[in-house]
Amino acid sequence: MEKVVIESVAMNGGVGDYSYANNSSLQRSGFEAAKSLIHEAIMEKLDIKHLCNGKSFRITDLGCSAGPNTFIAVESIVEAIEQKHHSEGLKLPLPEFHVYFNDQLSNDFNTLFNLLPLERRYFAAGVPGSFHTRLFPEKSIDLVCSLSALQWLSEVPEDVVNIGRIHYSNAPSEVMEAYKGQFSKDMERFFDARAKEVVHGGLMVLSFPCIRDGQPYSRFLVGVFFSLLGSALMDMVKMGKVDQTKVDSFNMPFYAASPKEVEALVERNGHFTIERMETQDSPILQGKGVIQVYSKHNRACSEGLIRQHFGHDDEIIDELFDLFTNKLSESFSILEESSMNFVFVLLKRKQD
Amino acid sequence: MEKVVIESVAMNGGVGDYSYANNSSLQRSGFEAAKSLIHEAIMEKLDIKHLCNGKSFRITDLGCSAGPNTFIAVESIVEAIEQKHHSEGLKLPLPEFHVYFNDQLSNDFNTLFNLLPLERRYFAAGVPGSFHTRLFPEKSIDLVCSLSALQWLSEVPEDVVNIGRIHYSNAPSEVMEAYKGQFSKDMERFFDARAKEVVHGGLMVLSFPCIRDGQPYSRFLVGVFFSLLGSALMDMVKMGKVDQTKVDSFNMPFYAASPKEVEALVERNGHFTIERMETQDSPILQGKGVIQVYSKHNRACSEGLIRQHFGHDDEIIDELFDLFTNKLSESFSILEESSMNFVFVLLKRKQD
Numbered sequence: 240m241e242k243v244v245i246e247s248v249a250m251n252g253g254v255g256d257y258s259y260a261n262n263s264s265l266q267r268s269g270f271e272a273a274k275s276l277i278h279e280a281i282m283e284k285l286d287i288k289h290l291c292n293g294k295s296f297r298i299t300d301l302g303c304s305a306g307p308n309t310f311i312a313v314e315s316i317v318e319a320i321e322q323k324h325h326s327e328g329l330k331l332p333l334p335e336f337h338v339y340f341n342d343q344l345s346n347d348f349n350t351l352f353n354l355l356p357l358e359r360r361y362f363a364a365g366v367p368g369s370f371h372t373r374l375f376p377e378k379s380i381d382l383v384c385s386l387s388a389l390q391w392l393s394e395v396p397e398d399v400v401n402i403g404r405i406h407y408s409n410a411p412s413e414v415m416e417a418y419k420g421q422f423s424k425d426m427e428r429f430f431d432a433r434a435k436e437v438v439h440g441g442l443m444v445l446s447f448p449c450i451r452d453g454q455p456y457s458r459f460l461v462g463v464f465f466s467l468l469g470s471a472l473m474d475m476v477k478m479g480k481v482d483q484t485k486v487d488s489f490n491m492p493f494y495a496a497s498p499k500e501v502e503a504l505v506e507r508n509g510h511f512t513i514e515r516m517e518t519q520d521s522p523i524l525q526g527k528g529v530i531q532v533y534s535k536h537n538r539a540c541s542e543g544l545i546r547q548h549f550g551h552d553d554e555i556i557d558e559l560f561d562l563f564t565n566k567l568s569e570s571f572s573i574l575e576e577s578s579m580n581f582v583f584v585l586l587k588r589k590q591d
Numbered sequence: 592m593e594k595v596v597i598e599s600v601a602m603n604g605g606v607g608d609y610s611y612a613n614n615s616s617l618q619r620s621g622f623e624a625a626k627s628l629i630h631e632a633i634m635e636k637l638d639i640k641h642l643c644n645g646k647s648f649r650i651t652d653l654g655c656s657a658g659p660n661t662f663i664a665v666e667s668i669v670e671a672i673e674q675k676h677h678s679e680g681l682k683l684p685l686p687e688f689h690v691y692f693n694d695q696l697s698n699d700f701n702t703l704f705n706l707l708p709l710e711r712r713y714f715a716a717g718v719p720g721s722f723h724t725r726l727f728p729e730k731s732i733d734l735v736c737s738l739s740a741l742q743w744l745s746e747v748p749e750d751v752v753n754i755g756r757i758h759y760s761n762a763p764s765e766v767m768e769a770y771k772g773q774f775s776k777d778m779e780r781f782f783d784a785r786a787k788e789v790v791h792g793g794l795m796v797l798s799f800p801c802i803r804d805g806q807p808y809s810r811f812l813v814g815v816f817f818s819l820l821g822s823a824l825m826d827m828v829k830m831g832k833v834d835q836t837k838v839d840s841f842n843m844p845f846y847a848a849s850p851k852e853v854e855a856l857v858e859r860n861g862h863f864t865i866e867r868m869e870t871q872d873s874p875i876l877q878g879k880g881v882i883q884v885y886s887k888h889n890r891a892c893s894e895g896l897i898r899q900h901f902g903h904d905d906e907i908i909d910e911l912f913d914l915f916t917n918k919l920s921e922s923f924s925i926l927e928e929s930s931m932n933f934v935f936v937l938l939k940r941k942q943d
Contacts, residue, residue: 347701377687
């Protein structure tokens with residue numbers, strides 16, 4: 240089979256009908272679930288005296304996409320730090336905040352910048368590049384947040400053979416093992432890079448889709464999406480519109496780890512302590528209206544990957560997502576029974 | 592007359608035929624003239640022990656546009672600092688460099704990021720916003736550079752009445768006085784913002800078009816450009832394609848100060864010492880081929896402003912620049928006799 244590397248690609252840019260900016264309410268529900276935990280984390284675990292010693296306070300959102308969820312997240316972090324500062328009655332003035340919005344080079348930073356709130360309490364910068372690599376100078380970041388981003392692998396392992404499918408969720412176990420191995424490598428690189436960049440005592444707030452122990456992939460919402468999207472692609476193969484080998488060599492670089500796996504990876508890396516860890520259920524949307532929301536959500540997140548692999552034929556993309564939308568309708572009862580979980584992890588940078 | 596505010600707009604984005612990225616060789620010639628002075632400035636005036644005390648070294652290019660000149664500038668600054676570090680035989684390791692590329696919100700940051708050199712010795716970030724306002728936290732910048740950018744005013748003063756012209760270069764003296772007043776206000780805001788952001792002992796390297804004392808605007812290259820562009824717009828008025836009131840209310844927010852004016856503004860502000868100041872002549876391109884270079888250069892720099900004021904009719908824009916190109920040809924001998932000067936200023940942040 241043709242050797243193909245599927246690398247992660249940014250979410251859809253702009254502010255159009257299929258843009259991430261207008262189709263990220265599902266990610267927002269994940270964030271809303273994490274919001275109160277982030278607030279508590281800052282109130283309980285942020286060593287504000289140590290971190291705000293006359294310098295600016297530097298925050299980064301890794302995998303921020305083109306907005307607007309990232310602004311809500313950052314605003315609530317800044318608010319929590321201000322509240323913590325106030326509650327401790329510190330004599331030091333409130334620090335100025337410097338916020339670095341990071342996503343891949345292919346992210347639409349122009350849209351991100353244009354959506355920046357005009358009234359904001361921080362200085363803003365955009366940082367292009369993979370968060371699996373170094374992005375900042377040593378010891379220059381006080382707080383990292385990354386919401387709904389770490390599930391995206393840097394790439395699908397080259398040796399994955401996955402005939403007629405586009406994800407491990409409905410595949411033999413060796414496919415899943417290959418994904419698991421890639422996630423483990425990616426997280427190691429992520430933690431190593433952050434270990435250099437985050438100051439001692441600095442916090443990392445991570446939240447991303449996970450699978451509960453024993454939960455079948457057949458009822459994991461994103462797994463269901465990918466099975467249906469793969470099935471829509473195979474329909475197009477049957478119609479002679481897409482090449483079967485193209486489908487065989489295409490896989491979504493998305494991995495949902497279990498909380499235990501995440502815990503083991505943090506411990507193996509050794510640079511951070513786990514201050515808090517929780518699994519949260521994201522409410523599953525109800526009602527027939529959800530079909531369009533799910534369809535556009537998937538298009539906003541995967542169109543870039545699909546175009547990169549299958550080419551930029553608008554008709555093919557439109558038809559694929561029409562088929563996918565029909566399949567979502569047909570599988571409505573499965574979607575209603577499925578669940579979507581997020582793991583929330585609060586980490587603190589150890590003294591070396 | 593209709594009240595219209597002409598605010599600065601970013602250079603053309605993308606990498607197309609009329610993009611700034613592909614039509615910035617004139618600015619590059621200004622930078623090439625400044626390059627050896629920047630190198631000397633760093634070798635002679637950078638207090639490397641004080642600034643590189645175990646932290647990263649933070650550089651910003653203000654008004655960087657969409658590339659590629661900014662990368663050449665930054666690379667040569669980093670190289671000079673490395674050389675200075677080496678020449679002093681410091682025991683401290685070489686700092687990591689954090690480079691902030693700044694331009695207006697309307698700048699094409701996507702293109703800028705995609706043109707970033709893959710092999711670079713610094714961490715990169717993009718910072719959207721006017722350099723006439725605060726962009727960074729207090730005391731967070733070690734070296735500012737701004738090349739061919741400060742000549743752009745934040746806006747044309749509202750009370751400028753300039754019938755049938757688009758610049759002060761061929762206008763009555765009260766028009767020029769209004770521009771001069773705006774430049775003075777803008778520079779005060781620029782110096783005040785930088786005074787907060789630059790660390791004590793930090794450097795600012797500024798280079799921008801200037802006019803030598805007594806030099807007539809009729810032979811200042813950019814003045815000639817704007818006279819011809821205004822004349823092309825008036826031709827379109829006569830052809831009934833553009834409204835005269837639109838031309839009357841349009842002015843290019845571009846001001847060429849004299850070195851004496853710049854000196855007085857730095858001194859009035861009081862936060863920086865002038866470590867070096869020079870006026871440099873940029874070589875005027877020769878030969879008929881220059882007409883296309885000049886035409887595209889002007890289009891890359893002013894198309895955004897023109898569209899903002901006159902509307903986004905591609906035909907009008909194309910026709911305007913065809914007329915302008917013809918006028919450049921007709922005035923070829925004047926262009927050959929004109930000159931283009933840059934003022935180079937090296938400033939150091941005083942102790943308060």
